[in-house]
Amino acid sequence: MASALSSRRLRALFTKEMLQVLRDPSTILIAVFLPIMLVFLFGYGVSLDTSVVRLGLIQQSSGSASRSLAASYANSPYFDVTQSNDKEALFADLTAGRIRGIVTIASDFDRRYAASGKTAQIEIVTDGSNPSTANFVSAYAQGVHAQWLASQSAEGKQTQSGGIQVMPQFWYNTALTSRNFLVPGSFAVILTMIGSLLTALVVAREWERGTMEALIATPVTIPEFIITKMTPYFILGLIAATICTLMAVFIFDVPFRGSILALYILYAAFLMPALGQGLLISAALRNQFVASQVALLTAFLPAFLLSGLIFEISSMPRWIQAITYAVPARYLIPPLQSLFLTGNVWPLLLPNIAILLGFGSLFFVLIFRVTRKSLD
């Protein structure tokens, strides 16, 4: 009777798997090229910072207050202002998406501004077809206006009426660079891709190429098979994670404030459910094409959409929020972002790691149940 684990067979299978990994161009593509591409895309291509928004400005009044307000908009670093008095042309630009909002300083602005007891009005029309941009436009337009008011009162032109003066501080990411949280967050997508998509292909490939049949007829045991199928992709995942981390820190200047050890423990914990899911899919489906489709839909897409990477989980409908609890990536992203931007926040790290390991164990139990040494 063969023992459940023989170090020789483990080593032999591991060597075989490793050689296959190194020789299969699609492995290298998924494990090296795609991660680099994704980090670059998230680093350069996806940015939720609204840095400069193109804005139309109609100045119908020519008094000094109007001129100074218009200049404030024109000088604002947040806006790229096109000044015009052709309302229709500006509205056409808004429709075409060439500008994102129109600020109108009405003809009675200076008069009402100067008159006591009256409030001059500035009209802003945003392009509501993209709600987030619209929100930013009105918020920043308000901001410019508030600053302008403050500077006016400082010069004594108007009596400042006091009021709440909000002083916001953004901790851990003072400049509010979205890259700083998107790039580490994208690692969840990348590790899911390697863990689930790539491994979904590997067992299915053994079945398709008929090598599984030959393996079954040897004394190889199921634990040996699963362990050696997993290890190379685990290593590959850690390598990809290392590449991504280095790119984040050295190319995209994302700060790293936690400990390296905690980071790797977190990566390792996340790879368990990711690999488990991939192996489960391919062991159950035995067909590369179907396995890759299923992996895409059940692992990749959720890691993208339901992990909190780009879209706030708390804003989703309840039933979708319920689904997100089954997405391993949602347990990776908060501690990962914290390791980069805050430090070792143990109360965030430990429970998430525990949950990830729990998911991993569940997948492996299922894998042992569906993998049988039989063609029946």
Next chain:
Amino acid sequence: MAAPAFTHWPAWARMKALVIKELLAILRDKKGRITLVAPPILQLVLFSYASTLAVENADIVYLDRDGGAATAELVQRIQGSPNFRSVTRVSSEKAIEKAIDEQDAIAGIYFPQGFSADLKAGHPAPLQIVYDGRRSNASQIVSSYLGQITTSLNMSLNAARQDKGMTTPSEIIATNAFNPNLEYLWFVLPSLIAMISAITTLSVTAQSVARERELGTFDQLMVTPLRVHEILIGKSIPPFLVGLLNSTIFIVAAVFVFDVPLQGSLILLFGAIIFYLLSVIGVGLFISSLSTTQQQAFLGTFIFITPAVLLSGYASPIDNVPYWLERIALANPIRHFIVIVQGVFLKAMPLIEVLANTVPLIIISIFTLSAAAWLFRHRME
């Protein structure tokens, strides 16, 4: 029986046979139909409900060293806003720090001593708010919500003071064109039409040649009298129909299920869809001609579609990317079509603007289709 004249067979009959075969290959078996129907629906549901950049249900903590009426008023206003789930009072600065570190709250507010008194006196009253910068996007949005609330409080305080002869000299009246209430779904659904029809059309096209190669029927097809352009046309029509059907279904769903207003012309929209689908089919045929297995075709699709979706202007504004990347993204058909579909839906985009955005699609289709034809010929041997 007379020998058939081989040269005079009508090309359309051959292509018709090929189109029927391709459609059957896609639709006949259950697995194929499922992969055609399930992913788009899943994507529709996930994207339309999950991909919201709005922040609702935000959690806030505050530290009240003031104890005055204005503090209570502001807290109440925050609590009353639909965007916040919980506004919790804590008793120390440490507790605010902890709540933010552990992501129990996205923002923390310090009400300093004398806050209410300053306000009452008409003095500037500083209010410090700290945000979790790790979630910079959500923080910014929450910050704008809080900004709106404080502004409106200021205004009502001013209004109260107006009676005493003091006024705000100017104020901003903001309105949102095309989408007055900033309904997020109005933005999401038109974009989804663009993305999902591209994904489905591309997957179907990319598999078509690769599948024949892998299953060994490619040679069989190549020894028939079908000419290369007939094969390519025959293989383009089924994905075209699939894409057309997909976009139609999603347009109908957007209007009738999700109540997105359709302001513009459907004819213009479908005119643009034709070239949009052609440009995507060109990419698909290119990938397919390059691949020898379905696996490779799948990876090729993946490698194209991921950046195409990320750089489409959907997840984040395309204006934000570096200039060189923005230039590259000009070759992305999804990017151009999203402008058209959003414009036609919400803005009643006029013909000239639709055309301006369709021209790039036409150029992309000409380029990708010719590249696919070239590659197909060169990979025959």
Next chain:
Amino acid sequence: MTNIVASASNITKIFDAESGRKDDAITALDGVDFDVRAGEITGLVGPDGAGKTTLIRLLAGLMTPNDGTILVDGIDVSADPESVYQRIGYMPQRFGLYEDLSVQENLDLYADLRDLDRDERQDTFARLLDFTDLHRFTSRLAGNLSGGMKQKLGLACALINTPKLLLLDEPGVGVDPVSRRELWKMVKDLTTEGIGIVWSTAYLDEAEACDHVHLLNQGQKLFGGKPDVLTGSVKDRVFRLDHFDGNKREVLASALNREGVRDGTIQGDAIRLLFAENIIPDVSGISGAENGRLTPVAPRFEDAFIDILGGGPDGQSALAKDYRQIEATDQPQIVADRMTKKFGDFTAAHDMNFSIPRGEIFGLLGPNGAGKSTTFKMLCGLLSPTEGNGSVAGYDLRHSRADARGALGYMAQKFSLYGELSVRQNLEFFAGIYGLSGQTAKGRIEAMIDTLELRPFLGSDAGGIPLGFKQRLALCCAVMHQPPVLFLDEPTSGVDPTTRREFWQHINGLVEKGVTVLVTTHFMEEAEYCDRIALIYRAETIAFGTPDDLKKEASAMAGKEDAAHFTMEDAFIAMIENADIVRENSDPAKEAA
């Protein structure tokens, strides 16, 4: 020594139908008994779907039988499969090799998996590499080996720790005769070590050489015992018919239609006939053979195989009956005019030069990778020749390739039909693609469905119908437009003799209607059907002529007088060996060394 290493008694194996319905379940094996003796090769033969692979998988412990017991080396396979895995070597149909690992890495892997002692390892590898002659290729990736070498490596991997029982599932499929013969010799040597070997095969000459043979049909065992016993059952009933006046194909058709003729095949210019029992064999009733000479010949296993399975097909091809008569013409239908194909520096085919007249079957033979496929592909327009030109049905391949394609029918090995489409959809597709439409298409399709009895399968996926029908369907699709020229690429590779006979009966019928046929094959029995053959080796034509010419030439080369007993396979091997000798002698590098 009759030491039994494996025995199966009363084995039944039922597969659940895909539909899940009990009625559709397939009984792959139905109460089969089976013994394997140590030191012997036990052959497993039978038509497709007989249950050969299932039986081997059951012996390997890869499946559990529904009923019956299997003992391997005294161990019950169902009870303790792990111990069985230690005692067997198994080579599945696709060899079970990792194509992206090298020869040595594959060996290392299986050595470790089978716990081969470290001390023994070097000796074992040396022995296996000697034995398989793979020493030169240890660092080559298994995927880059030729079919024959893959097979040897598969065998070596299965032999790593000298198993008690060696299971080989159709090791000869798709491999040229030279490799097949080498493999047989290797396995034969193993019997001296006391290994019990199970060899499943579609090649009946191999079955004939086994110590014991089990013949399965539809899950039931029809025969079990020494092959001579079965061969003996057709003793004195097999004859060679030659020196007749008529056309050999017409004579064969007429003979097969005659009462009392169980089977017939073309052997070069002669015909081999199997008569029924209690019939006095004569040429009466065989038109065209009135003056023919009937000489008794030694029966082969294949004769007995066909006999026990109910005889060969009728002489008439229903497909050919409705086919149009191809007009007579002096113009050659397929011409290769000094065709050469180079891929970079590598010359895949050099100076191919032949012309095939209307109504001839022309065979391209040669080992794997010799260049016959390249030549074939150039002629059907899949590859452009680097030099030279060709034509099909009078259409120049350089300038009127589309017309040439319209004039040819094409059938590849593995029947490249659209498996996910139904039988009817396949027929309609090929009708449409060849420009048939409306009533013509409908009529042609209906006629084919009726003559080839495809009706019960019309709605089924083409990928799921029995192999014999798949072959019929592929042929229907290839000749839907009644082309004057037919290209066949290893059309019966891996197909059992019964199905192969039916196929050739159709081809013979079509040729009588004037169709010209170009065929590539590994199967030497199939080569006998050809009118002329080009033997291609290392990108060159090394022999050219009728099958009988080649046999004569080869027997002269080998220094044997008796060409009549020289089979086509003998001829093939002799000529390849001779070409190697000539090459080595003329190789200046070798001389210098």
